Structures are given as structure tokens and as C-alpha cells.
Amino acid sequence: MNVDISLNLLLPLIWPGLFSMLCFVAALQPALSALGTVFYFVGLVFTLHALAGLWSLVPCEALGSMYYDSLFVWGGIMLTTLFIVIGALNVGRMKQAERWGLLLLVFLGALVILAAKDLLLLFVALEMFFILLVLWMAFFEEGDHPIYATVRLFLTGAFAAGFTVLGISFLFGSAGSLNLADIGRQVSDAPSFFYAFGLLMFLVGIFFKLSVVPFHHWAAEVYQDHAYPVIAMLAVVSKFIGIFILMRVFFHLPMPRELLVGIAALTMTVGNVAALVQQRVKRLLAFSSIAHVGFLLMALVGGNLQGFQAMATYLIYYTFTFMAIAGVLMLFRSQEDRIEEFDGLSGRHPYLALTLTVCLLALAGIPPTLGFIAKWKVFEVAYQTGQMGLLVVAILNSLVAAYYYLAWIVRMYMKQGGTLYWPREKGLPVLVTTIFIMVGLLALSVYPEWLNQLSSLAISNIL
């Protein structure tokens, strides 16, 4: 047996693994535990370098079941950047080196998911990502009931994993292969009942992880009891990965378009309407993130390369805007996490209030911000593929969403009496990170053609 192996292809996977091991070794000596932070960032920077080196090699195969194409390299670079941001938000918070090692392993699992076109590898990587994420979450002491929320997420995720693996076994049974491309070739003529059932079960599992309506009930409960770094992780990285899996799957398999249109419309409507009545900030963010997944699904329904590009644009916009919001909110000390505490924030902290306002306007999709461009692209795809009903639902939803984001801004500028404040003694890394993200987002909204170039890189060479 001849195994053709090139170190270049494996380096993006070797670096996070190696440095996470170093983190665990550093954790053994209390004097060395500060090294965990260093190893984490060095590992991610090396990974970024290795991923950038792959541009000249795509598309190719590695280890028989991983496919490196532009989507993988683009997604990998996005993911590395997101993890650098999450790490930067946690500098000084995560004292134990193990936590940094765990976060690197979560990253490794997520990276493998992006390259996996073999359903077995996909499942293993998904569970590696998920179980280590739960472990990482359990370390947090901030938030109302972090352990309770972690166990809740673990049980929900384990339940969902059962559906995923059941679906994979039926897909294998109907097509005789675990490779997505092979399954796609097998079923293209006459999809059998077993194939349809398997795909449905697989999707239910992924929908749970994406917290798409009607599988969204866990999101608000987990978010409201946990700390902001965890919320950012769940609302950004796990959705990024879920959407990537769907993108991969529907690039090869025939898409149940009516089902996805229904789910997208339902998700954005339920998310936005539920967000209208929330009194707690974390619950509002949870429902807002659910609504954004609805828009992402809408781009997926397009089903063509243009849809993928709109999705890539939307992912750039949504992930980084949400990170910035989480960063700003992380700075404040809040008593009860109620939205009334934001009353009159502009008087106490004018610059932070302004930053939050810009982020909220972006999430609402108001014209000068990145949110408008991203939403426009998604609407364009829906228009061109003739999804008029979905388009109308989405536009109405944007109006509903604008209401609760703007109401939040009105609170900050036009009301008085809130108690929220920023204890200045800590939070410098968070502040610096947030400023970096904001500068990046503003640059992209001033030069939308950069955004176009960035998102078109993703689809330049899909395998």
C-alpha cells in the first residue's frame, strides 16, 4: 500500500494539535501556565500561515477523505481569525493553560469539518468539536448558571448527534458509500425512500446544532445562563460550521428546496418575533442569532455559486459584527442582564454607546453599514432564483428586526436611569480586540469591493 502524503497538506492540522499538547504540558507546572496563552496564539498564527500556503495547491485530496478546495482554505482562514478573536477576548480571563489547549482542539475539530466530504470523518470531527466545546464551556464561572447551561447544551447536542448518525447510516445504506460525491452520483437518478429519510435525519441533527426553528428551544436557555465568550462561540463558530456543512452537503446532493424555504422563513420569523418581547440582553442576542441563521439559509436555498458567495459575504458580516457586540457587552458589569440597564448609556460611556450603536445598526441592516450590503446580496439571490414568497417574508422580517435593534439604541440615547457601567480596571484586551474588529468592519463597508473579492475567493475553486 502506498500512502502519498505531503507534509504541507497536513501542517494546518498538525500545528493546532501540537500546540494544544504543549498547552497541556504547560498546565502541569503552575509557573508555566501563563504559557498556555502564548502557545494558543502561536499555534493559530502558524496554522494561518500553513493555510495561506495551501492556496497554490488547491484543489487536492489529503488522506483519502479530506478535500482541500477554495471553500476549505477560505473557511479555514475565517475560522482561524475568529478563534484568534475569541482568544483575544479571553486573554486574562482564562488562567489555566488547559483551557487554551481545549480551545485549540475545538478549533482542530472545526477545521476538519470544513474539509470533510466523507460523512464518517464529518461525524467524528463534529463530535470532537462539540464535546471539547462543552468541556471548554464547563470551565467558565461567569454567567448565572454556567454548569447548568453546559449540561443542557450537552444533552441537547448528544440527542442531536443521535439523529445525525442515524441519518448517516441510512444514507450509507441507500447509496453504498459515505463519500458525498459518490452519494450524489448514486441518488441523482431516482432518490429512494431510505435516502430521503436518511437526509432528513441528518439535517435534523445539523439543524439542532444550528438552532434552526423548530429545533431552537435550547439556544435562549443556554445563552442566558452563560458568559459572553461562550455566547460568542455558540452564536458564531457553531453556526459557521453548521452552515458550512449544509453548503458542502447541498453542493453534492439534490436539495429539498421546499423544506429549506419553509425552515428559513419559519426561522427568521420566529427568531425576530420572539426577540421583540425579550427583556434580557442575552436572550435577545439568542433570538437575534436565530433570525440571522434564517437569512443564511435563504442564501443557501439559491443553491448556485452566487448563493454561496452571498452566504460567504453574510458570514463575514455576521460573525465579526456579533464578535464586536459580544466584546462591547463583555466590558460592562451588569446586575441582572436586563435591557433597562442600558438606559442613558450614552451619558456615562459615549464611545462605547457609539460602538454598540454601530454594531446594532449593522445587525439591523441599515444602509451605510456592512449589514445592508450582506442582506442585499442575499435578497438578490432569492430574487434571481424566483423565491418571491421567501423574499417578502425576509423583507418584512428586516423591518421587525429593525424595531428591536433601534429600540435598544433609543434606550441608550433618549432614556435615563440605567445602572450599567464599565469598571475600567479590567478589559483592556477586550477593548483593543473590539476596536480592531470595528476598524475592519468599517473598512469593508467603505470599500464593498474588498468584501466582494474576499467572498469570491471562497467559491473560486470548489471541489
Add this chain to the structure above:
Amino acid sequence: MVSQFVPIGLMILCAIGFAGGTLLASYLLGPGKASIRKSMPYECGLEPLQEGRGRYSIHFYMVALMFIVFDIEAAFFFLWALVVKSMGWFAVIEMAVFVVILLVAYFYMIKKGVFDLGMEYGH
């Protein structure tokens, strides 16, 4: 396609039928007279000494977990041994990496006191 699943369906039916049939038969045929001795938990004929749900140290759980993990890792060695000759040095290096990862985890556990069961020997 569907006909291939008939044996599995038959097997499931047999399993349900056997389990349900046994329960039904004992319900219908047994005299069903309750007594204190009959309602007690069955302990191989002995009188129960204490509650069944005693608490015990978390270390048992940790050691059991580690045993399972390393047991399964050992199973990979058998498969590796089958193909190592035909795959050559690549397989050797691959297994060396695997063993190093295991060893790092093992030393981490020792250092963190997973195997320290609260017993002091030789003192």
C-alpha cells in the same frame, strides 16, 4: 430494496414477541401473591444489608474511564500490526506520533493525581 430489510424486521418482531410473551405468560400463569419477602430486592437469597444507592469516590469513575480509553487505544495496535509491514516507515512514524500523544495524556493524568486514590503507601 425493501425486501432486504425483511430479516431485520423479523428479528425485531421475534425480539419483541419473546420479551413481551414471557412477561405476559408470567403475568397470566403466576399466582401473583405479594409478600414482604417477595417485594424485597433480590440479593442472591441474602437479606439486604443497606440501601442499594451508596455513594462512592469519584476516583473509581476516573480510573474506569481511563481504563476504557486506554483499552480502546490498545485495540488500534492490533490493526496497525496487520498492515505495518506493507506500509513501511510511514506506519511506524504514524504510530510513534500516536504513542507520544497517549504518553503526554498519561503523564498529564499522573501529574494531576487521577491515579492517586487517597491511599498512602509506605508511610
